[in-house]
Amino acid sequence: MxxxxxxxxxxxxxxxxxxxxxxxxxxxxxxxxxxxxxxxxxxxxxxxxxxxxxxxxxxxxxxxxxxxxxxxxxxxxxxxxxxxxxxxxxxxxxxxxxxxxxxxxGVEIPLDMDGGIFAYQTTGDGGARIDLSDMDQQALVAGSRRVGLARRxxxxxxxxxxxxxxxxxxxxxxxxxxxxxxxxxxxxxxxxxxxxxxxxxxxxxxxxxxxxxxxxxxxxxxxxxxxxxxxxxxxxxxxxxxxxxxxxxxxxxxxxxxxxxGGNAAVIVCADADLELAAARCVRGGVVYGGQYCIGVQRILVHESVRKPFQESLVRKLRDCKVGDPALPDTDVGPVIDQRSAARIKSWIDEAVEAGARIVIGGGRANSIVEPTLLAGTKPGMKVEDEEIFGPVMTINSFERFGDAVSRANATRYGLQGGLFTRDLRQAFTALEDWDVGGLMINDVPIYRIDNMPFGGWKESGxxxxxxxxxxxxxxxxxxxxxxxx
CATH class of the missing domain: 3.40.605.10 (Aldehyde Dehydrogenase; Chain A, domain 1)
Known part of the structure; x- marks a missing residue:
């Protein structure tokens, strides 16, 4: 046969x-x-x-x-x-x-933590205690002679x-x-x-x-x-x-x-961030392997005071990416997995532009290769904002208040990983409390993963x-x- x-x-x-x-x-x-x-x-x-x-x-x-x-x-x-x-x-x-x-x-489980099996008497202050003077000491010891072992x-x-x-x-x-x-x-x-x-x-x-x-x-x-x-x-x-x-x-x-x-990972870039580091890592996190990472950088929120220099650095680095044959050792961005996926990604870009977004760089497609793309002026309701792109496409928007940035980053049904660039530990711990993600990377992007780390998400991320x-x-x-x- x-x-x-x-x-x-x-x-x-x-x-x-x-x-x-x-x-x-x-x-x-x-x-x-x-x-x-x-x-x-x-x-x-x-x-x-x-x-x-x-x-x-x-x-x-x-x-x-x-x-x-x-x-x-x-x-x-x-x-x-x-x-x-x-x-x-x-x-x-x-x-x-x-x-x-x-x-x-496994671990030992202590079994002498609760004295409920022994007789208590009321004390004058309304509390209770074991009367060690009257109690049979041997009974007390015997009641504690149990060991618990939990094995996997x-x-x-x-x-x-x-x-x-x-x-x-x-x-x-x-x-x-x-x-x-x-x-x-x-x-x-x-x-x-x-x-x-x-x-x-x-x-x-x-x-x-x-x-x-x-x-x-x-x-x-x-x-x-x-x-x-x-x-x-x-x-x-x-x-x-x-x-x-x-x-x-x-x-x-x-x-x-x-x-x-899936994920819809966001990166917040604060005014005190190392902008060159943040831009370099965002490019790596957004377009590596054609953006086909569930923890790839998709949405960038940058403080309005540093938006211009950060975006300029981001565009320079995107422009320097070598796109083409994945078998060549110096290729940065190869194809997505098939032409159907490339066509879907391109259609999402086009839909966003029709709804008012602007292409800062990229936006093109040739067969199964989608150009590294940065979109500005995107809004909730657009697929590139709400859904998982799974392609080499990032969006960029400004914020004024840190709390608003965290809220927007968190306003997704996904919660896999996020990235935050700041030197302010108060902001880092505030984000940890308010941002519902399985992993939060400080001064790095969401694609950071070492294989012994606990990895998983909140909400619809799994x-x-x-x-x-x-x-x-x-x-x-x-x-x-x-x-x-x-």
Missing amino acids: QVAKDRIYSPFDGRVVGEMPLATEAEVEAAVGAAVASFQTYRRLPRFVRADILQRASELLGKRREEAAALISAEAGKPLYDARGEVARSIFNLSNAAAEARRIA FPIGPVLAIAPFNFPLNLVLHKVAPALAVGNSVVLKPAPQTPLTSVLLAEILTEAGLPDGVLNVVHCAVPLAEKMVRDDRFHMVTFTGSAPVGWHIKSIAGKKKVALEL IGREGTRFAMEEMSELKHLVINYH
């Missing part, structure tokens, strides 16, 4: 990067069955075995880093510089998961559904902690970028991961939804768009769900947290043991 295959195309020039077998319903069922069966043995492996597998995988990826970077650049259209950065982060992600696999531990255990088979924009590292944000804590995984990579997941699975197998523990399934949406509904999975972890994420939650049943969804240790906690359950040693 001939196996159906999907061709994977380069977003930049349309060339065929490779082919990926399209899983049938029987093959999906076999993958789920393998994950269920392998979990029963993998969960019982000593932690040092799991750690050693992950550490070897990190080292093997290090040896194949250029191969991995070239593949990411080809199938995701990511500039080679950024693809190499993703591979470097992935090497760390694996080694950090290995370290966390060794050190994650793997939750069970995990369904991981990954996005296209980080086809290696965001996959590892699901796979590495799941393996570290003792879970098996069925991985559904993004349809545009499955080849990198195959490479990762190959590396983990070479590192010693037992058969059936990681299963890569490239399948149609109906089969993916069937897996989401499947009660043999104990958890679904998804990164992608908000509509898809909340749909997954609605059909997942009683299993645990972790969602890393539920749960990633970052190796935090994801391991999401992917495990507590058991509490109480021992009475009287």
